[in-house]
Structures are given as structure tokens and as C-alpha cells.
Amino acid sequence: MKIENPILPGFNPDPSIVRVGGDYYIATSTFEWFPGVQIHHSRDLKHWRLVTRPLDRAAQLDMRGNPDSGGVWAPCLSHADGQFWLIYTDVKRRDGAWKDSHNYLVTAPAIEGPWSDPVYLNSSGFDPSLFHDADGRKWLLNMIWNHNRTGGARFGGIVIQEYSVAETRLVGEIRNIYRGTDHKLTEGPHLYRRDGWYYLLTAEGGTGYDHAATMARSRDLFGPYEIDPAKHVLTSKDTDPGHLLQRAGHADIVETEAGEHFMVHLCSRPLDGTRKAGTGAGIHSDDVRRSPLGRETSIQRLVWEEGQFPRLAHDGPAPAAEIEGPQLPEHPFDPTPSRRTFDEALPPEFQWLRTPEPARLFSLTDRPGALRLFGRESPGSAFEHALVARRQEHLRYMAETEIDVAPGDYQHFAGLVAWYGRNKFHYLAVTADEDGRRVLTVYSCAADWPDARIDYPVTPLPLPDGPLRLGLDVDGAALTFRYTTEGGEWADLGVTLDQSAISDEAGNGPGNNFTGAFVGMCAHDTSGRGRPADFLSFTYEAHHG
Known part of the structure; x- marks a missing residue:
């Protein structure tokens, strides 16, 4: 089975993926659009259908007054203890030195809901995710925003704090476990436990044409984390401008029931070439690449050998426009009526x-x-x-x-x-x-x-x-x-x-x-x-x- 990218065309960035039995779910950012968070469902990683937007009432989300491209950033969807857990940010201010980014948790017994009222977590940064460790403890990760610095240095690293289910709040010490690489702008953390290692996947380089996904690992949850010798497991930054999938980064990993690994990630498809002056009234006439479809979601096959860092199955870090899908029967859905x-x-x-x-x-x-x-x-x-x-x-x-x-x-x-x-x-x-x-x-x-x-x-x-x-x-x-x-x-x-x-x-x-x-x-x-x-x-x- 071949899978053509992107799997979620149009504005569907910052994918977070989870498998529950034979069902796969991807949550993506919706920013100022209501209801908040898109969740798509698949049985084969190729065909997807929108199943819910869980943030659908004022108790969960009210974005009146939010700026353009504020609102819901980078949700994280997980499943543990018989229920779904959804972490999300509501960004109230995004310009200048300060950001007002409030992080919340909602839960549900089924993907269609009912989804709970939110638990407020923190406002120290954005791109939160929830890691369920093997001992049952739960940990919130997010990038931390340092307004006293400038540029990429404002991304102050990835912090972690325990979440208490019994107290429905964050407890204990806040630790900065990872400062990122020299590519900077470290965000979008996802944590995985495998072969005695904690693997930390982050997004780096900003969400433009230098975007990338970087992996690090540690034997201890709190680090220190050693950076993958290859640095970026996924990026389009060194590809030819004509490469179909650009701006690749902000990724998450899922394992199939058969033990295969796949990475979902955001990307964009810029318009072919540029139009020059004289080809029509109002047509853009410089050489800047532009992506009207916004940041979309694509998928890549991984090879993740025991004790090793994962690699794209087709070699190199550049995303492929077509991949070999999982060992699953195809499961298409009815098309959306035009x-x-x-x-x-x-x-x-x-x-x-x-x-x-x-x-x-x-x-x-x-x-x-x-x-x-x-x-x-x-x-x-x-x-x-x-x-x-x-x-x-x-x-x-x-x-x-x-x-x-x-x-x-x-x-x-x-x-x-x-x-x-x-x-x-x-x-x-x-x-x-x-x-x-x-x-x-x-x-x-x-x-x-x-x-x-x-x-x-x-x-x-x-x-x-x-x-x-x-x-x-x-x-x-x-x-x-x-x-x-x-x-x-x-x-x-x-x-x-x-x-x-x-x-x-x-x-x-x-x-x-x-x-x-x-x-x-x-x-x-x-x-x-x-x-x-x-x-x-x-x-x-x-x-x-």
C-alpha cells in the first residue's frame, strides 16, 4: 500500500498522533478557528476522516479578542488509563517580547466525547505535551518562554513538571531538561520510552523554511539528553526549492500493532515557481515562495532499531512525497460531498x-x-x-x-x-x-x-x-x-x-x-x-x- 503526502491536506499543522487498538487519531492545531482542535481518524494511516472538534463550548475555549494566528496552538493527544487526554494552548498574545499562552487539559472516555471542562495547567510557554510513564506517573512538558532575551534565545528550553491526577494540578519541581541545539527555536516536545531510553523529539528552526525535527535521548527522565549525531531526523531545509514538501518539522511518532514506526509531521507545498509582473492584475511578482494551503500533515516511514536513534526509511532527513504504508488492509471512507x-x-x-x-x-x-x-x-x-x-x-x-x-x-x-x-x-x-x-x-x-x-x-x-x-x-x-x-x-x-x-x-x-x-x-x-x-x-x- 502506497501513501501519498500530505495525508491531511490544507491547514492541519502540528500533528499529534495516538493509536488505540487498531484505530489511529491525529489532533492538529486550529488557532483562532472554532470549535478548537481537529481530530481525524484512520484505520490504515492512509485514509482519514474528521471525527470531532472537542473544544466546542465557552468553558473550554473563548477566543474573542485573540489575534490572528493566536488561539489553539499545538495540541497533544494521548490515551492512558482508559481515556483520552488532550493538552492544548490558548494564545492570547503572540507579538513582541511577551506571550500570554495558557495551557489546559481535557479528558474523554471516547474520542467523540463527552470532553470534560478544562484543568488549567500553566502559562510558562506553549506546545505542551503529556507523557505517561511506565510507572503511571504523568509529566507535562512545554517549551519555556524567556522574554528577557531576543530572537531564538527566547525559546528557553524544554521544561518538565509532574501532573497529579488526584489533585488535578501540576506538582513538584519544574526542571529545564533540554536546551536544544544550535538550530535554536526549540519547541514541540514529545517524549517516548523505548529500550531503556527516554527519547525526546522536538521541533527546531522555526516553522519557516529552516524548520526541522530533532531527537535527543537520556537514560534518566530529567537528563542530561544527548543529541542525535545526525541532529535532524527530519527537515526540508537543505532540499532543492522545487522539492514538493517544504518546511517539514514539528513531528510525532506512532507504532503500529505490528511494530512498524511512522512519523507524522507538518509541511507545506509552495506554489510552483512565481508569476512575474505583467501576467495579470495584482499577481505577486517577486521570488518569495508562498503556500496558500498553509501547513499540512504528512507521514513518513521510520526505521527504529533497538538502542538506536530513528531514521527515515528512505534515507536522509528530507520528507518523501510517497511512502510505503503499514501492513494493514486499506480502509477508505466516503468522500466529502462537493x-x-x-x-x-x-x-x-x-x-x-x-x-x-x-x-x-x-x-x-x-x-x-x-x-x-x-x-x-x-x-x-x-x-x-x-x-x-x-x-x-x-x-x-x-x-x-x-x-x-x-x-x-x-x-x-x-x-x-x-x-x-x-x-x-x-x-x-x-x-x-x-x-x-x-x-x-x-x-x-x-x-x-x-x-x-x-x-x-x-x-x-x-x-x-x-x-x-x-x-x-x-x-x-x-x-x-x-x-x-x-x-x-x-x-x-x-x-x-x-x-x-x-x-x-x-x-x-x-x-x-x-x-x-x-x-x-x-x-x-x-x-x-x-x-x-x-x-x-x-x-x-x-x-x-
């Missing part, structure tokens, strides 16, 4: 931003068969932003939605959006002009950092009353919008926008932006009246060839 309607529940691939009070943003009952979005704050809001979207999973795709909205004035607007964050989006919006006539327009914010300048690339088009269909097409770095009235033909708006700006690297660069491109439906009403827009369907399809 066209979604809104008859009962929100389709599972959709999320919204920050708030644990979705009823303030949308309703599936006010108009049966429609998703009604209530116009809330502006596209730059970090509090109540009525945007419901799904991940972009392909470099070439189309999306369409049917919208029914009667904007009363120009402060009320709604439509179809390609979204990364408050400084990176392209928005096809139905609104009104100053005379109250319904029009179609485009708002574009192509990572004009830090000003977030909005461009208006089309002259507003008059629209008749009634439902509309809005569409977009993405081909690598190029995005085009189209629309049609009821019973009419599709009309292209005649402008090409820079989809490469909807990426980690655009703006202030990789290592500062951590999510990925989404596409979805949104409504805004900057008058504060909460006027609605109804969406009757949504379609997402990959373009092949």
Missing part, C-alpha cells in the same frame, strides 16, 4: 472564528434550508465576525454559493470570501450604493502589511432583486470571481487577484502566520443592526489536470 446544503446541522468541514456563541453569528432554523448569517462586525474584527468557511485543500479549485440578501445600505454587505486573516482576503460582496441600490463589488486586502489597505478592483455592478450565485476559481496564484442572476449565465468580473497573498508567507513572512487559506460565506453590518444574509448552498470542487 455540494452542501443547510437542512439540519452545519456540515463538519465548516468552522467560524473565535466565539463560543455561534447563535450570535448564524442560524440554521430561522429560515429552514438556509444558513442565515447575521451581519456583525467588520472583516478586521477579532470579536464577532460572521464568517463560516472551510479549508482550501487544493492548489486549483472552484467554490460557489447561492445567496439571498437585500442590503439596506452600504454598511450591510455579504458574500463569498477567500480568507486567511484580517490582512489577507478577497471578498465578492453584495451590498448597496449610497442611493440604496443593490450592487456587487469586491474588497481585496492582499497582505499590505501592516496597514491592511483595502483595494476596490472593480466598479460596483448594479444587481436585480432575488437570489444570486457567486463563484470563484483559483489556479495556483490566480483568483477570479464570477456571478450569475437566477436563470442567467455566469459572468466573469474581469479581474485577476493574487491568491498567493492568501498564504503564510505573505505579509510579514513564515514563522509569523500559522493558519492557511479558507473559502466560505460571510456577512457584515457595521451599523450594528445585525441584518442577515441567507445562503442556500455551498460547493467546493478541486480542479484537476
Whole structure:
């Protein structure tokens, strides 16, 4: 069985993997998107389906006011004592010398829940993980943040402290067990017990193009830890820029029932080449690699001989685009339907931003068969932003939605959006002009950092009353919008926008932006009246060839 990478396409970074019997689960970061943490399930390590997002209520997670790329960082999923354990960080501040990163624990008897209210752990750093030792004791690891230093030196090492199940809190001494290598930016710890050794896997080099996974080991839990002579078990930093999987790092390891070892890790797939000036309005024209799909999850086969450090099975530390899978029968799942309607529940691939009070943003009952979005704050809001979207999973795709909205004035607007964050989006919006006539327009914010300048690339088009269909097409770095009235033909708006700006690297660069491109439906009403827009369907399809 061959496995093609990535196994979780689109924004699915910082994977944590666990096996329970014949079932495999991967938890990934969701940052400011709600509900928090994506957990996918597989029986063969090749085919995966989303099964739950466990942080789904205010008691567990409230991200209103969190910055872009704040929120849920690097969850750790484990299973012990007959239950699942999920550790996660909620990052409230991420810029400058200080970080406010609060770490919590929730548990559940089954992966679908019910998941408990959280136990607060600490706020000393991010990327926490929970290690269950053979004697039953439990240990929390996280990187520690040193605001008195600069640059990579702020990553002060990996600290460990015991977690008391009986007292539901951390107890005992805090020990700094590992300072990392000269590659710096040491984070993302995972600890394993094997052959009388404690193996400590960390991420290093930042989550840009120098990212890496590094291994060290010790006979004693508290060290000292000796660094793998090869240093990096996984990295793309020395590969050709054309290598498919870049930015590889932040990894975790799982062992199959047959004793095979596999490593899951984040990576990105930059757009092929760059587009030069003159190939279309707004197209990015320098030579910076850009990854609209964000950081994805891939998998590598390991060879881990007794008493030795693990190695990728195909030799060298660079990730492979295709690997030999485990000795397991294939177990595919039904594909996600391309066209979604809104008859009962929100389709599972959709999320919204920050708030644990979705009823303030949308309703599936006010108009049966429609998703009604209530116009809330502006596209730059970090509090109540009525945007419901799904991940972009392909470099070439189309999306369409049917919208029914009667904007009363120009402060009320709604439509179809390609979204990364408050400084990176392209928005096809139905609104009104100053005379109250319904029009179609485009708002574009192509990572004009830090000003977030909005461009208006089309002259507003008059629209008749009634439902509309809005569409977009993405081909690598190029995005085009189209629309049609009821019973009419599709009309292209005649402008090409820079989809490469909807990426980690655009703006202030990789290592500062951590999510990925989404596409979805949104409504805004900057008058504060909460006027609605109804969406009757949504379609997402990959373009092949």
C-alpha cells in the first residue's frame, strides 16, 4: 500500500498522533478557528476522516479578542488509563517580547466525547505535551518562554513538571531538561520510552523554511539528553526549492500493532515557481515562495532499531512525497460531498472564528434550508465576525454559493470570501450604493502589511432583486470571481487577484502566520443592526489536470 503526502491536506499543522487498538487519531492545531482542535481518524494511516472538534463550548475555549494566528496552538493527544487526554494552548498574545499562552487539559472516555471542562495547567510557554510513564506517573512538558532575551534565545528550553491526577494540578519541581541545539527555536516536545531510553523529539528552526525535527535521548527522565549525531531526523531545509514538501518539522511518532514506526509531521507545498509582473492584475511578482494551503500533515516511514536513534526509511532527513504504508488492509471512507446544503446541522468541514456563541453569528432554523448569517462586525474584527468557511485543500479549485440578501445600505454587505486573516482576503460582496441600490463589488486586502489597505478592483455592478450565485476559481496564484442572476449565465468580473497573498508567507513572512487559506460565506453590518444574509448552498470542487 502506497501513501501519498500530505495525508491531511490544507491547514492541519502540528500533528499529534495516538493509536488505540487498531484505530489511529491525529489532533492538529486550529488557532483562532472554532470549535478548537481537529481530530481525524484512520484505520490504515492512509485514509482519514474528521471525527470531532472537542473544544466546542465557552468553558473550554473563548477566543474573542485573540489575534490572528493566536488561539489553539499545538495540541497533544494521548490515551492512558482508559481515556483520552488532550493538552492544548490558548494564545492570547503572540507579538513582541511577551506571550500570554495558557495551557489546559481535557479528558474523554471516547474520542467523540463527552470532553470534560478544562484543568488549567500553566502559562510558562506553549506546545505542551503529556507523557505517561511506565510507572503511571504523568509529566507535562512545554517549551519555556524567556522574554528577557531576543530572537531564538527566547525559546528557553524544554521544561518538565509532574501532573497529579488526584489533585488535578501540576506538582513538584519544574526542571529545564533540554536546551536544544544550535538550530535554536526549540519547541514541540514529545517524549517516548523505548529500550531503556527516554527519547525526546522536538521541533527546531522555526516553522519557516529552516524548520526541522530533532531527537535527543537520556537514560534518566530529567537528563542530561544527548543529541542525535545526525541532529535532524527530519527537515526540508537543505532540499532543492522545487522539492514538493517544504518546511517539514514539528513531528510525532506512532507504532503500529505490528511494530512498524511512522512519523507524522507538518509541511507545506509552495506554489510552483512565481508569476512575474505583467501576467495579470495584482499577481505577486517577486521570488518569495508562498503556500496558500498553509501547513499540512504528512507521514513518513521510520526505521527504529533497538538502542538506536530513528531514521527515515528512505534515507536522509528530507520528507518523501510517497511512502510505503503499514501492513494493514486499506480502509477508505466516503468522500466529502462537493455540494452542501443547510437542512439540519452545519456540515463538519465548516468552522467560524473565535466565539463560543455561534447563535450570535448564524442560524440554521430561522429560515429552514438556509444558513442565515447575521451581519456583525467588520472583516478586521477579532470579536464577532460572521464568517463560516472551510479549508482550501487544493492548489486549483472552484467554490460557489447561492445567496439571498437585500442590503439596506452600504454598511450591510455579504458574500463569498477567500480568507486567511484580517490582512489577507478577497471578498465578492453584495451590498448597496449610497442611493440604496443593490450592487456587487469586491474588497481585496492582499497582505499590505501592516496597514491592511483595502483595494476596490472593480466598479460596483448594479444587481436585480432575488437570489444570486457567486463563484470563484483559483489556479495556483490566480483568483477570479464570477456571478450569475437566477436563470442567467455566469459572468466573469474581469479581474485577476493574487491568491498567493492568501498564504503564510505573505505579509510579514513564515514563522509569523500559522493558519492557511479558507473559502466560505460571510456577512457584515457595521451599523450594528445585525441584518442577515441567507445562503442556500455551498460547493467546493478541486480542479484537476
